[in-house]
Amino acid sequence: MSYLYxxxxxxxxxxxxxxxxxxxxxxxxxxxxxxxxxxxxLYESVDVDTDPLGLENVVCFxxxxxxxxxxxxxxxxxxxxxxxxxxxxxxxxVGGDWSAELKYxxxxxxxxxxxxxxxxxxxxxxxxxxxxDARALWGLTTYEAHEAIRNELGPDVKIIGIGPAGERMxxxxxxxxxxxxxxxxxxxxxxxxxxxxxxxxxxxTQGVGIADPKAFLEASLRAxxxxxxxKYYEEFHTIGLTLYEKAxxxxxLEGGGDGHANVPPSFDERFDYYSMFEKHCYKRTxxxxxxxxxxxxxxxxxxxxxxxxxELYPQLSYEIRxxxxxxxxxxxxxxxxxxxxxxxxxxxxxxxMELWELGIIDSTITGGINLEWGNKDGxxxxxxxxxxxxxxxxVVAKGMKETADYIDARVPLDRRYDKSSYWWAMQVNNxxxxxxxxxxxxxxxxxxxxxRSDCIQDLDMVEVDIANFPVYPEMSEDEKKRLTDEEKAxxxxxxxxxxxxxxxxxxxxxEMTHDQGITTGLPDMMGTCKWHTKWLFMDIEPExxxxxxxxxxxxxxxxxELITASLRLRNVERVLECxxxxxxxxxxxxxxxxGRPVARGFWKGKIGTDRKEFERMKDEYYALRGWDAKTGxxxxxxxxxxGLDDMVEDLPGRGGFGERRPVSEGDDAKLPDLDGKKERDxxxxxxxxxxx
Amino acid sequence: MYSVINVDxxxxxxxxxCELACSLHNYGECNPSRSRIFVVRDQDEGLITTVPVVCQxxxxxxxxxxxxxxxxxxxxxTHAVVxxxxxxxxxxxCVYVCPFGAPSVDxxxxxxxxCDLCGGSPSCVAICPKKALSYVGAEEESLRxxxxxxxxxxxxxxxxx
Numbered sequence: 013m014s015y016l017y018x019x020x021x022x023x024x025x026x027x028x029x030x031x032x033x034x035x036x037x038x039x040x041x042x043x044x045x046x047x048x049x050x051x052x053x054l055y056e057s058v059d060v061d062t063d064p065l066g067l068e069n070v071v072c073f074x075x076x077x078x079x080x081x082x083x084x085x086x087x088x089x090x091x092x093x094x095x096x097x098x099x100x101x102x103x104x105x106v107g108g109d110w111s112a113e114l115k116y117x118x119x120x121x122x123x124x125x126x127x128x129x130x131x132x133x134x135x136x137x138x139x140x141x142x143x144x145d146a147r148a149l150w151g152l153t154t155y156e157a158h159e160a161i162r163n164e165l166g167p168d169v170k171i172i173g174i175g176p177a178g179e180r181m182x183x184x185x186x187x188x189x190x191x192x193x194x195x196x197x198x199x200x201x202x203x204x205x206x207x208x209x210x211x212x213x214x215x216x217t218q219g220v221g222i223a224d225p226k227a228f229l230e231a232s233l234r235a236x237x238x239x240x241x242x243k244y245y246e247e248f249h250t251i252g253l254t255l256y257e258k259a260x261x262x263x264x265l266e267g268g269g270d271g272h273a274n275v276p277p278s279f280d281e282r283f284d285y286y287s288m289f290e291k292h293c294y295k296r297t298x299x300x301x302x303x304x305x306x307x308x309x310x311x312x313x314x315x316x317x318x319x320x321x322x323e324l325y326p327q328l329s330y331e332i333r334x335x336x337x338x339x340x341x342x343x344x345x346x347x348x349x350x351x352x353x354x355x356x357x358x359x360x361x362x363x364x365m366e367l368w369e370l371g372i373i374d375s376t377i378t379g380g381i382n383l384e385w386g387n388k389d390g391x392x393x394x395x396x397x398x399x400x401x402x403x404x405x406x407v408v409a410k411g412m413k414e415t416a417d418y419i420d421a422r423v424p425l426d427r428r429y430d431k432s433s434y435w436w437a438m439q440v441n442n443x444x445x446x447x448x449x450x451x452x453x454x455x456x457x458x459x460x461x462x463x464r465s466d467c468i469q470d471l472d473m474v475e476v477d478i479a480n481f482p483v484y485p486e487m488s489e490d491e492k493k494r495l496t497d498e499e500k501a502x503x504x505x506x507x508x509x510x511x512x513x514x515x516x517x518x519x520x521x522x523e524m525t526h527d528q529g530i531t532t533g534l535p536d537m538m539g540t541c542k543w544h545t546k547w548l549f550m551d552i553e554p555e556x557x558x559x560x561x562x563x564x565x566x567x568x569x570x571x572x573e574l575i576t577a578s579l580r581l582r583n584v585e586r587v588l589e590c591x592x593x594x595x596x597x598x599x600x601x602x603x604x605x606x607g608r609p610v611a612r613g614f615w616k617g618k619i620g621t622d623r624k625e626f627e628r629m630k631d632e633y634y635a636l637r638g639w640d641a642k643t644g645x646x647x648x649x650x651x652x653x654x655g656l657d658d659m660v661e662d663l664p665g666r667g668g669f670g671e672r673r674p675v676s677e678g679d680d681a682k683l684p685d686l687d688g689k690k691e692r693d694x695x696x697x698x699x700x701x702x703x704x
Numbered sequence: 705m706y707s708v709i710n711v712d713x714x715x716x717x718x719x720x721x722c723e724l725a726c727s728l729h730n731y732g733e734c735n736p737s738r739s740r741i742f743v744v745r746d747q748d749e750g751l752i753t754t755v756p757v758v759c760q761x762x763x764x765x766x767x768x769x770x771x772x773x774x775x776x777x778x779x780x781x782t783h784a785v786v787x788x789x790x791x792x793x794x795x796x797x798c799v800y801v802c803p804f805g806a807p808s809v810d811x812x813x814x815x816x817x818x819c820d821l822c823g824g825s826p827s828c829v830a831i832c833p834k835k836a837l838s839y840v841g842a843e844e845e846s847l848r849x850x851x852x853x854x855x856x857x858x859x860x861x862x863x864x865x
Contacts, residue, residue, distance in 0.1 A: 081734045082724040082831065109720070116735060155750055191750050217811075219735025222728060229728050229827065236721075236831060249833075296834070297717045297752055301724060303833030305717040309752050317750030345750070 015223045016077040016564040017045070018118040021053070022141060024134055026207055027067065027126030031141040036120045042655065044574075045120060046076035047103065047536035048581045050092040053123060054101065055588045055659075060669065064096035064199070065181055065206040073114070073122040073172070073212070076539025080112035080220045082232035083560050084239055084552070085541030086301035087111040089172065089189075095198040095464070096183045096206075097356075097411055098441040100589050103464045104186075104200050106172065107299035108193035110214060111539055113170035117216025128208035133173065135165060136214045146210040151176055153349035154188040161213050173211025174201045175351025180401040181205050182409040184356035184444065188348065192307055192319030193299065196353040198443060198464050223566030231559040235544075235552055239303050242550040252296070252308050254289050255485055257325045262483040263614045265476065266323075266447045267330025282335040285325050292341075304543060304550075312338065318345040327358035327447050332365060333386040343395065350399045357398070359444035360412060361391060363437045370436075372428050373419055379404040412437045412444060441465035441598055450601045451610065452479065454521035456621045457629045460599040461525065463585050469532050472524040473547055474503045478513055479614055516618065518625040522632035533578030579637075580654035583646045586639065587659050591669045596644035599630060706783035708761045709741075709819065709826055710845045715836035718745050718754030722828035722837060729827040730817075738810060740819045741828050741837075756837065758828070759806040759819040761785050767798035767807060767818075775816075784821040792816050 021034040039049040050072040057070045074090040089111040095102025114122065117138050124134075131146040149157045154175040161171050171189065178185035178201030185201030186194045195201070222228045239245060247255065260266035292312050297319060298305035307319040315338065328347075329340040347354040361383075367373045368383040375382060379397075381404070382390040397405025407418045416434035423433070438445040443465040450456035450467070458470040481487065481496045500513030503520065506527050512520025528547065534557055535542040544552040554571045561569040601621065608620040634641050638650030643664070651660050662669060723739035731738050741758040765785045768776040775791035776798065778784070787798075787807075792815040798807045799816065807818040819826075821839075829839040838845070 080724075082721065082728050084721075086724070112720075112736075116737070159749075191747050191752055217735070217737040219727065219731075219733040219738060221733050225728050225732035229725065232725075232728075233831060236833065240833065295714075295717070295752060297754070298719055300720045302719050303721070305719065305834065311751055317752075319750075319752070348750075 015221045015566060016081070016561070018075075018115050018120045018218075018220075020119050021049075021121040021123065022119045022136070023123045023125060024141065024143070025125045026128040026132065026143070026209065029128075029143055031143075040077070040120075042577070043581065043584070044077065044537040044577050046074045046079075046088070046539045047090040047092065047105075047533070048577060048584075049121060049537075050074040050090050050103075051101075051581055051584045051588070053121065054092050054094070055584055057123070057125075058094045058588075060591055060593065062094050064094045064099060064102070064203060067127050069094045069203055069206070071124040071200065071203050071207065071209075073124075074539070075111045075115050075120055076537055077564065078557070078560060079539030080115035080300075081222070081560075081564065082229060082301065083538075083540060084232070084236050084301060084303050085299065085535070085544050086539065087299045088535070088539050088541050089114070089195070090536055090539075091187055091195040091200045093200055093203045094592070095200075095443075096181070096202050097199045097443050098465050100441060100592050100594055101464060101585055102198035102200050102203065104195035104197045105536060105542075106187060106189055106193050106195035107302070107541065108170070108172070108189035109300040110170045110172045110189045110212075112300045113214045113216050115216065115220050115539075116218055117214050118218050119216075122212060124204070124207055124209055124212075127206065131179075131208050131210055133161065133211040133213060134209065136212065136216075137165075138216055138218060149210045150179060154351050155191070155349050157210060158190075161211060165213055165215065169213045169215045171211050171213045173351075174204050174209075175349060177350045177352040177399050177409075178202055178205035179210070180399075180409070182352060182398060182401065183411040184353040184360075184409075186347075186351045186353050188351050191297075191309075191317070192321075192348055194348065194351075194353075196355060197466060199353075201351050201353075222564050224563045227563035228560060231556070231563050235556045235560065236303050238551045238556065239544050244549045245304070248304055248306060248548075249296075251289070252306055253322045254286055254308070254325065256480070257322065258286070259480040259484045260448070260476070261326055261330055262485075263479045264610070264616070265449060265451060265479055265614075267326035279330070279333060279335070283329050283337065283340075285329065285337055285340070288337040288341065299541070302541060304541075306543060310341065312341055315342055316345055318348050320344055323447055324354060327354050328361075331358040331362040331447060332391060334388065334391065335386065336388060339388050339392075343391070346395070346399075352399060355446055356444040357395065358447065359438050360408060360415070361394070363412065363444075364394075364408075364415075366436055367419070367433055370429070372423055372433055372436075377404070377419060377422060411442055412439050413442045435602075435604060438602055439465075440601060441594075445602075448476075450605055450621065451615050452476070452515055453518050453621060453625070453629065454524055456601050456605070456626060457521050457525050457633060458528070459601050460626075460630065461633055463582065463589070470525045470529045471547075472503075472521075472528045473549060474499050474506070474513065474524065475515065475521075477549070478503070479515055482614075515614070518622075518629055522629050522636060526633060526636040529582055530575055530578045533581050534574055537577060537581060576654065580656065582637070583650060583654055583656060584659070586637075586644075586646050587651070587656075587662060590643075590645045591662060594644070596630065596634075596642065599644055601626075706761075706842065707821075707839050708783075708842050708845070709758050709821070709829060710838045710840060711756050711758065712836045712838070713755050715834045716743065716754045716756055717834050717836075718743055718752065719833065721831050721833060722756060722758075725827040725831040726819075729822060738812075738817075740806075740808075740817055742808075757804050757806055758837075759785065759802075760804065761819075761821070762803075766801040766803070770797050770801045772797060779820070782821045782824045785818070786820045787816050787818060789813070789815045 043049045062068045071093040131150040133146040135142040158171045181202040183199045186196045293308045295309040296305040307321045311317040328343040419433040458467040477499045503513035507520030507523035509520030532542045544550045606623045723736040726739040727735045746753040775788045829837045
């Protein structure tokens with residue numbers, strides 16, 4: 013396999029200081045690459061018993077066939093491992109320039125196994141792989157460590173690595189690349205830290221082979237022009253999502269919207285990052301090969317430089333009612349430097365501050381820190397203690413469930429309104445939720461069935477648009493109505509159901525979520541960015557990928573083949589999740605979201621998600637996916653349909669993982685737990701490994 | 705009236721799509737290390753600077769004058785400074801004397817490579833998403849620059865923007 017692929021997967025065993033390679037074509041024909049191949053490698057490498065921060069876990073870094081090519085958005089790396097947050101699949105995607113460089117070095121994937129004796133970093137220069145001493149880098153921020161490695165290996169080396177938070181295994185630590193590119197969710201940075209690996213540095217000069225260069229360049233140009241003609245391109249290309257995020261807040265979708273339904277609407281006006289953008293943004297920037305440039309590069313004298321985009325705006329501002337844009341900026345920048353997920357951080361802070369307001373926690377629990385809404389000193393102090401794993405910070409660093417257990421053990425039940433403090437936590441399978449609230453019913457479903465207990469992969473942005481257009485700051489009323497109607501028609505077209513665009517309804521949401529899962533699976537496998545698909549209103553379709561793959565590999569690739577691969581991928585992930593203990597009852601949103609009146613925004617006065625309708629949406633979704641309605645496990649027929657014959661033996665009733673049992677014996681605290689209840693049947697444990 | 709590739713440093717986002725298109729057009733592979741345009745990226749404590757470096761087809765090209773093999777000449781049609789690969793020694797004189805360091809010796813071919821304007825329709829310009837690269841008349845570009853500088857001056861002193 014020479015065209016489009018490097019052809020080799022690098023497996024680095026850190027315990028034995030060994031590197032070996034596996035041919036990519038063992039996986040590529042079926043799983044394409046990126047998240048697809050990663051999922052299969054993870055499936056073969058970890059098991060139900062694997063400790064996420066232990067020796068047996070692996071971290072897979074994956075590029076795809078279009079990584080490093082002229083195809084737009086060509087530099088996404090998919091990172092996959094078992095998650096220390098959910099104890100299920102940990103997965104995050106990161107941009108920058110690392111993915112392309114890895115391809116130029118002739119590798120498609122890097123898999124880290126075992127644990128190094130002392131801090132190291134991996135140095136890949138084309139075919140040469142070295143494990144280098146990183147003891148001098150341990151403790152450095154991501155900015156400093158990358159600079160130090162560049163000084164050692166040369167200015168053109170591309171780096172991906174962790175910060176101090178990952179070293180200390182803060183469960184929501186990130187893996188960082190360049191400035192502001194981050195694989196943030198599900199604690200992938202902690203797993204890298206558990207292996208004593210500070211970074212992977214790559215330099216490649218070999219290039220990516222193309223079967224038909226002329227046709228490939230034409231296909232790429234068509235894809236570039238398609239993106240440039242998309243309706244949001246001009247806006248995202250100039251001011252990014254600064255206005256879009258504002259609309260998300262005003263519509264009640266993000267930030268102060270809910271989960272803490274009591275944010276005073278007057279706060280909407282108090283935080284204004286747009287003037288910050290106008291004053292301090294000196295440049296737009298983005299990843300290798302991207303025409304969108306979604307990131308705003310900021311420099312603030314006295315504070316420093318970083319980049320921001322998208323979700324970073326409302327998270328550490330609205331969520332915690334922090335009206336000071338400079339403090340917000342400092343928090344985001346420190347997250348980047350320390351290698352910690354700003355989304356999780358914000359959601360956890362929002363939860364603790366709500367507990368503080370309710371009187372459930374006080375300074376005796378927080379170690380003297382005042383967590384009143386918007387209290388900058390308190391936030392800063394706890395934030396630094398989390399990164400330093402110091403005192404109460406060490407507890408919070410372990411995640412929401414551990415923190416709730418800590419609080420529950422110290423606060424009497426009556427002060428907790430007869431509930432576990434976990435009840436107020438906005439989490440799915442212990443993963444702190446995005447700033448996006450599960451207010452829209454399609455969104456609630458996306459959170460519940462999402463592959464990493466996260467909405468963002470399967471979230472249908474059509475619904476977000478329908479909610480956002482009516483409050484969009486820069487549009488005329490006519491334009492708002494026209495666009496809303498367009499989106500409603502699109503929702504009905506995609507789902508085939510009347511009323512699918514109704515924000516209060518439950519019709520067609522399963523179809524839209526399913527469709528979006530297919531859409532976003534493709535760029536994840538290609539090594540490109542899902543922003544360019546209809547996921548974020550841009551028009552890259554499976555046809556574009558098929559065209560590029562055909563020209564690039566010289567083999568005719570059909571659209572249906574790609575869609576099937578995307579569906580296959582999700583089934584591989586789902587079997588692995590189920591093997592790790594996930595079942596239908598884990599596919600849910602926080603208990604408090606059911607049947608609860610909403611306080612503000614578009615949904616003001618309306619009742620939140622209806623439990624019965626929610627379960628019905630799941631039925632529909634499972635039926636579309638070919639998963640068993642009772643358990644949520646893919647059926648034998650589904651696996652056979654996607655050619656996953658060898659996974660069938662892992663299914664219940666086939667000598668596989670059998671009845672539901674704890675993910676890790678005798679360690680209830682780490683179980684995916686949604687409502688504080690502890691109903692687990694022990695079941696029999698098998699030690700069979702997935703490795704074949 | 706001939707055209708050259710003009711670089712607007714302020715617009716460049718550092719996406720390197722130009723490098724990819726260049727190498728694909730010229731060598732049939734996506735490989736920035738063989739590209740004839742190169743984006744220099746600097747990130748000093750988070751402050752990002754990106755500058756595309758590409759041949760400016762000088763009026764009095766040092767490379768052309770200094771080449772010991774006389775392998776470099778002016779293309780009469782495109783006005784591009786071009787290298788005759790059969791004559792080139794790979795001695796790197798052009799690399800050293802160029803004010804931008806624009807040419808480079810290709811490791812696989814063993815001869816110097818530089819931008820030849822793709823025969824009059826540069827791939828990098830066609831694909832640059834931010835229009836940081838443009839293929840316009842050299843005089844037109846110098847006038848445009850004068851105008852943008854004045855506009856900026858006017859906005860600074862507060863009579864515009």
